[in-house]
Amino acid sequence: EADIYQTPRYLVIGTGKKITLECSQTMGHDKMYWYQQDPGMELHLIHYSYGVNSTEKGDLSSESTVSRIRTEHFPLTLESARPSHTSQYLCASTDRLNTEAFFGQGTRLTVV
């Protein structure tokens, strides 16, 4: 059983609102990732972190930001949500050697 949690599971929010998607893991993993995925489409890496105070942008440009103040916590923030941000957001963590990635259940975000 994966010990990585995402909240909320579903979120419907109005345009212009600020939102934070939470991701926490209890495995002590150094590496954490955020992916964006539209239904039936590929996963796009939008942010990753190799440890506390380390964050990098991924391959897909995103207006979201992330922080890594604690090893177990990797929240993603959208300062002003727009309909184009509607998507599923998946969080994952791995050990230093990437031997196995654990994924959260995902947050399905709808911006109206």
Add this chain to the structure above:
Amino acid sequence: SQQGEEDPQALSIQEGENATMNCSYKTSINNLQWYRQNSGRGLVHLILIRSNEREKHSGRLRVTLDTSKKSSSLLITASRAADTASYFCAPLNFGNEKLTFGTGTRLTIIP
């Protein structure tokens, strides 16, 4: 970092048949992993094969790796309806590489 390219993009087979999907990559690796994603959920790790291994088994799964051709295959034997999902490969080289994924193979098992 590199991502694998899965082939075919979609595959439909009858329940009980075997399903084979392939993964190609471009640069050298030290391991390759396969993941499954059920509709709307997070990915689940299935199996890891190291670059010095040629074949690996786990239950009904059989993975092969050909480093000379830079390719891997995932075979699911005696398929079940529950195997309906998307399957992704992740070729990795050393521990500092980003974990990225391609478009996957969408497998549908017809009861």
